[in-house]
Amino acid sequence: MGDILVGTCSWTDTALLAAGWYPPGLRDAEGRLRHYTSRFPVVEVDATYYALPSLRNSHLWAERTPDGFRFDVKAFSLMTGHPTRPTSLPADLRPALASSRGGRTGYDEVDAGLLDEVWQRFRGALEPLRAADRLGTLLFQFPPWIAPGPRAETFLKRCGERAAGWPVAVEFRHPDWWREDRYAATHALLADAGMSAVAVDMTQTLPVSIPPVTPVTAPRLAVVRFHGRNSAWGSGTKEERFRHTYSTAELTEWVPRLHAMAERADRLHVLFNNCCADAAVRAAESMRGLLGLPAGPEGQERQERQERQERQERQEDGGSPENART
Known part of the structure; x- marks a missing residue:
C-alpha cells in the first residue's frame, strides 16, 4: 500500500489564524509553517492561483520544512482557463494580458507567447521546491465551463506539454x-x-456536483480533496461555499475508499478544503486518526524511533514479540 499523507488546502487562511489552532505567540510565517509541519506532512498552496509564485518563498518553504514534507501547488489562474486580472501579473506582462480584454477571452484564446512566459516563470519560481524534494504536485483546477469535448481535450494536452517533466x-x-x-x-x-x-x-444535491468517484490515473500519486458538503457550493462567499464540519460518519465512509486508492498508487494526498475557522485542520486530524496515521513527518519519525526502541528492548530481553506480551 502506498503512503497516505493527510493535510489541508491552506496553512495561512485568515480564518484559521483567527481560530486559535496555532499556539499563542506564533505570529510569524516561519513559526506557523513549522508548527503546521509538526502536525501534517502535506499542504496545498493556493496563493499561487491568484499570483505567480515567488522564488524567495520557495527557498524559504524548502528551508523551513522537514524531509518528507510535500507542497501541492495550485496552478496560476491564467494557466487553467480562469479569468485573470492584469494586476495579478508582473508589471512587464500586464500589457499583453490587457490587450486580450483583461484575460476574459475564451479559455484557450490567450496569447500563446504570454502563456509560455507565464509557464516559464511559474516553473522557475518553484524549482527550489522540486530540487529539495518538497514538491508534491502542480494542481490544475479547471473551471466548470471546461466541459468534455475536443476543444477541452486539446487545451488539456497543451497544458501537459507545457508542464512536461513536472508532476500534474x-x-x-x-x-x-x-x-x-x-x-x-x-x-x-x-x-x-x-x-x-x-x-x-x-x-451531491446540486446539478454541478462532481460524482464521488475515486480514479487513480497515475501510479506515482493520487489526490483527494474534501470540499465540504455545503449546498451553497458555486454561490455566495467563500465562507458560505466551504462551511462544513465533517462528522465522523462522513469521514469513516471514505476510509475504505482511501485505502483502495492507496493500493493503486505510490502515494495518496488527502487534503481538506473546508477552510472556515479550524474546520479543515480538525477534519484532517480526525481523518488521520481514522486511518491510524502519525502526525506529520516529525510524528512519523517519533513512531519509527519508538518502534526501533521496542525492537531493541525485545532483543535485549532475548524474547520474541510474543514473549514480550506475556
Missing part, C-alpha cells in the same frame, strides 16, 4: 467528466498524459 494533478469542476458514460474516456485521457486525477468529496 487535475481536478475537473464540470461533472460530465466523471459521469458513468464518460468515466473511461476521462480516465484514459489523464492516464495517457501521465496526470493524476483528483477525486473530490462535496455535496
